[in-house]
Amino acid sequence: MRDDSTGGDPKQPPVNPTRKPRGTGRRLNGAVAHKLGLAILAGEYAPGDILSGEIAFAEELEVSRSAYREAVQVLTAKGLVESRTKTGTRVLPRSRWNLLDPDVLAWAFAGEPDVDFVRNLFELRAIVEPAAAALAAERRDKVDLKVMKDALAEMRRHTVSTELGRAADRDFHTAILQATRNDALLTLSASIGAAVNLTTEFKQRGRTLPRNALPDHLRVYEAIAAGDANEASQAMRVLVDLALDDTRAAMSRG
Amino acid sequence: MRDDSTGGDPKQPPVNPTRKPRGTGRRLNGAVAHKLGLAILAGEYAPGDILSGEIAFAEELEVSRSAYREAVQVLTAKGLVESRTKTGTRVLPRSRWNLLDPDVLAWAFAGEPDVDFVRNLFELRAIVEPAAAALAAERRDKVDLKVMKDALAEMRRHTVSTELGRAADRDFHTAILQATRNDALLTLSASIGAAVNLTTEFKQRGRTLPRNALPDHLRVYEAIAAGDANEASQAMRVLVDLALDDTRAAMSRG
DNA sequence: TCGATTTATTTGTCGGACTATATACGCAAT
DNA sequence: ATTGCGTATATAGTCCGACAAATAAATCGA
Numbered sequence: 164m165r166d167d168s169t170g171g172d173p174k175q176p177p178v179n180p181t182r183k184p185r186g187t188g189r190r191l192n193g194a195v196a197h198k199l200g201l202a203i204l205a206g207e208y209a210p211g212d213i214l215s216g217e218i219a220f221a222e223e224l225e226v227s228r229s230a231y232r233e234a235v236q237v238l239t240a241k242g243l244v245e246s247r248t249k250t251g252t253r254v255l256p257r258s259r260w261n262l263l264d265p266d267v268l269a270w271a272f273a274g275e276p277d278v279d280f281v282r283n284l285f286e287l288r289a290i291v292e293p294a295a296a297a298l299a300a301e302r303r304d305k306v307d308l309k310v311m312k313d314a315l316a317e318m319r320r321h322t323v324s325t326e327l328g329r330a331a332d333r334d335f336h337t338a339i340l341q342a343t344r345n346d347a348l349l350t351l352s353a354s355i356g357a358a359v360n361l362t363t364e365f366k367q368r369g370r371t372l373p374r375n376a377l378p379d380h381l382r383v384y385e386a387i388a389a390g391d392a393n394e395a396s397q398a399m400r401v402l403v404d405l406a407l408d409d410t411r412a413a414m415s416r417g
Numbered sequence: 418m419r420d421d422s423t424g425g426d427p428k429q430p431p432v433n434p435t436r437k438p439r440g441t442g443r444r445l446n447g448a449v450a451h452k453l454g455l456a457i458l459a460g461e462y463a464p465g466d467i468l469s470g471e472i473a474f475a476e477e478l479e480v481s482r483s484a485y486r487e488a489v490q491v492l493t494a495k496g497l498v499e500s501r502t503k504t505g506t507r508v509l510p511r512s513r514w515n516l517l518d519p520d521v522l523a524w525a526f527a528g529e530p531d532v533d534f535v536r537n538l539f540e541l542r543a544i545v546e547p548a549a550a551a552l553a554a555e556r557r558d559k560v561d562l563k564v565m566k567d568a569l570a571e572m573r574r575h576t577v578s579t580e581l582g583r584a585a586d587r588d589f590h591t592a593i594l595q596a597t598r599n600d601a602l603l604t605l606s607a608s609i610g611a612a613v614n615l616t617t618e619f620k621q622r623g624r625t626l627p628r629n630a631l632p633d634h635l636r637v638y639e640a641i642a643a644g645d646a647n648e649a650s651q652a653m654r655v656l657v658d659l660a661l662d663d664t665r666a667a668m669s670r671g
Numbered sequence: 672t673c674g675a676t677t678t679a680t681t682t683g684t685c686g687g688a689c690t691a692t693a694t695a696c697g698c699a700a701t
Numbered sequence: 702a703t704t705g706c707g708t709a710t711a712t713a714g715t716c717c718g719a720c721a722a723a724t725a726a727a728t729c730g731a
């Protein structure tokens with residue numbers, strides 16, 4: 164209450180009250196969901212906390228209740244909050260969060276990512292990606308191999324310190340996942356991959372820029388091309404472990 | 418279209434126009450999201466298809482546009498659809514779906530699940546769960562072991578053909594995941610576990626009721642209790658493979 | 672003291688009006 | 702005939718205001 168200087172405006176809807184820049188290309192509700200998601204993942208709202216009522220919060224964010232509600236539905240869909248009448252909207256315990264949802268992962272890595280969580284994620288990668296490489300070695304066809312080879316060439320041309328280089332790295336891993344012929348695997352690693360990209364970027368600003376990972380990538384490729392599942396698995400394992408080492412070093416230094 | 422017998426009702430809001438049973442305990446928008454999600458996963462709307470406009474579809478479903486929109490936001494959050502002005506709301510390609518989202522998985526398994534997808538999921542289980550068992554063997558504490566033991570006792574008391582027995586089975590697996598101290602792993606397997614439950618139920622109506630899986634479970638438990646990561650991994654691998662065999666048999670028969 | 676009832680608060684649902692934006696169309700200039 | 706630009710139009714996006722439903726909390730009665 165008590166705010167707008169010159170009284171209310173009960174009859175003046177048409178004009179353009181306030182210019183709303185809407186930060187990114189997102190729609191309004193998406194922007195609100197983004198903002199709330201970031202806040203929750205950053206711990207500004209802890210599990211168990213109850214958000215201010217719809218009317219109040221919507222007003223605070225300067226959006227309509229409809230837009231705010233749609234944003235909350237998104238968060239609900241991702242397991243972050245739960246709304247009940249009379250009680251309000253409360254943040255759910257972390258165990259109910261869809262931690263593997265791409266958006267949730269992005270929100271988690273937007274700020275300073277939780278060290279334990281990063282470790283967990285790499286642990287998962289260390290489990291999944293070597294197995295994926297093994298499957299790829301058994302199922303890849305010529306097209307898969309060509310995509311991988313091209314990605315490696317790109318990686319050689321640009322280093323991982325450039326965006327193009329990182330994109331090529333991503334392409335290489337995606338090609339491997341693609342070769343497994345397993346959608347679930349692909350979805351999972353795509354999610355984790357997105358997070359890992361952010362980790363890499365994060366690592367970058369720690370000025371590390373350590374080893375040249377290309378030989379290790381090449382070893383993975385050779386094994387997959389040769390159809391050697393065991394070797395592919397081991398080579399990929401090395402790759403993930405190295406990435407973890409680098410990331411851990413960068414994080415402990417920061 | 419063209420249905421409402423005796424014309425419109427432009428001035429009769431207050432009473433109780435139509436008794437809406439709202440199938441389950443869900444809220445209206447949740448019910449709509451559920452319905453649409455099922456339809457999409459069942460292939461009634463194929464990737465690339467465009468849903469009827471908001472006003473039309475909301476009317477068809479007999480809900481307000483707000484409720485319909487909130488439902489669409491949920492589907493958008495799960496990567497199933499994308500809305501753009503002037504174009505409409507279109508079903509995204511399968512590669513964009515969050516296949517590991519618990520709701521999406523549930524929708525996928527609500528009807529006759531796609532055989533290939535089931536295979537993919539079991540493949541993922543076969544990768545993740547043995548590794549999880551190995552981690553559990555290294556990190557479990559006394560509490561973890563007690564929970565597992567209790568679950569096994571429950572499984573012995575009731576068989577897997579009863580709901581209580583299946584619940585105990587779930588508890589056992591959850592306890593293992595819990596013991597890995599890895600939230601990402603837990604989230605992932607919780608999702609898959611839900612799907613597997615449905616698969617088990619599906620398998621059940623195929624009148625299979627095959628082997629007694631308890632000895633295999635016991636072997637996993639013993640290995641974890643003994644801290645033998647290798648043995649735990651192998652034992653769990655056997656468990657997953659057996660489950661896949663049973664499910665595959667039931668599905669090819671149906 | 673305990674249970675039934677009322678109250679109050681909060682989300683849920685609705686309808687309608689207006690805005691923003693992207694596509695499609697048509698007209699004109701070249 | 703082709704190109705370019707402006708306009709028309711269809712669709713999602715946003716907002717508002719009111720009422721319904723649910724339920725935690727307070728109140729009342731036995």
